[in-house]
Amino acid sequence: MPWIRYLTVWLPLAVLLAGVAALMGGSPWPEALALALPLATVFAFLCLGAGYSCRVLPLSGTDASRTVLSHAATAVVTAALWVGMARLLGHLLERIDLFPGVVLRVSQLSGSLMALGILLYLLAVSVHYLATAREESRQAEQRILQAELSARKAELRALKAQIDPHFLFNSLNSINALVGRDPEAARQVCAGLGDLMRLNLQNGRKRSIALREEIDMVRMYLELEKVRLGSRLQVEESVQPAALGCQVPPQVLQPLVENALKHGIGSLIDGGLVSLAAQVDGDRLTLTVTNPVDPAAPPRPGTGTGLRNLGQRLAALYGGESRLVTGIDGGTYSARAILPVEGGQDD
């Protein structure tokens, strides 16, 4: 119960008061305790007023002199009230004949009690302001954390790579090229593009999809690119059946394949073979895409952004448990994403 905890905080005051009454006022210890315990309790309740006046006079926004004056005045009034109660208590104790001479001793203590009351009240005010400031800074910290979290989420959303816009323009151009000579093929490209975009939208909203679904999207993508690149694009797949059921973030394989086409096949006059591989090894899933490259290819804009985004996404999702490794060996470029296995891999 909070009020019991609140009163316990004031126990040291009771001890202090008893000490003051016994040592300064010359009260015998039982009398000192009989005075101190009720007075400490009363003061505890009086100090609730300090909390109220702190809320009315927040440190920011009011001028300092007004705040100091108000608190000083309240302190004096509160302390006077308290001393009055002490005297009343003295009279009460005298009346029941328990401690003869107590009224005198209390009145002798009045000055000290007054000073103590003012001091303690002002102390209570300070503690209150401190607690408020701490609470405010805690809330501010929380707000910052919250902001950071939503920024990170936004970042992830942004990084959730959409299909490369180049691809859209290229596909539209394929349609444009086919529509006169081969309308049926143009229709197929339109339908394929529609299917892929739809699937990409659907899957993009999910946190993870089965690798099987990701591979389906990549196949559709490659079909469309074959229209454009013709025989320059050859594809080979080597996917372990156990890997198909693994859960992966959407758009994990796509950037690797896009990269292979853009910087590999696209930079070679005769194109070449793009190999996709997926392999489960214990608790790790490895996705590998290799392609031939021209080491002396002309500079191309946007080199590496897709892969960099993917690397950041994986790092945000899995931290140190994932890796994106790229390398060139002779004329072969390989990009490898290694992630922890999630979900069933039983089929």
Added chain:
Amino acid sequence: MTDSNSPDRLKLILVDDEAPARALLRELLEDRPDIEIVAECANGFEAVKAVADSDPDLLLLDILMPKLNGFEVLELLERDIPVIFITAFDEHALKAFDVHAVDYLLKPFTRDRLDEALARARGRIGSPGPSIRELAESTDPGSRTLERILVRDGSDVHVIPVDDVDYFEADDDRVIIHSGGESRSKLQRLARMEERLDRERFVRIHRSYILNVERLSKIELYAKDSRIAILSDGAKLPVSRSGYARLRDLL
């Protein structure tokens, strides 16, 4: 059909590495009696060769291609031919197009848009436009630091990695590139070459020479205030006073 030898017929070369894109252009251009496609090229090497062989009036040029990109093709032509760029998406290049190119087509484009570009090109032929080299230099996407130097020799294209270059020598408005005992000439001013080279590797040691510092073997005092650089293959190059200062700063 008009007579195929009509003097008004524009000889055109179309360059795109994608077969469907070429097919589309061919299809759209076949209907036009005033255009003659003299060559279709699938890459930059073919384009350079075709221009040398068939002397076209106009180029339709894709930008992203294997081996040589569109800008590099222009750089190698060393003569002014009106160019219509074709690209899917390249903000970087678009800015430069607005300033210099005859026109550009963004894929996908319509027949009307192509006709408009051709009309504009026809208006440009014969009238002095921006020099093609100016165009190539202002739009080159690789204008950061030069990593490879393209030289045309007749219809052959040589690609020289800058690391293989021993030194560059000025020869009027051309640059002679010396690498591994061979030398090739390219239409470019030495100062322009210097701007695009990595300053950590190449130093202008003389009004007429830029040296690959890795090839430097030693420097000898030749006369008062005049030195010669001796390269690892024994070649000797003059070093001017300011050139020596630059060399000392780097080493």
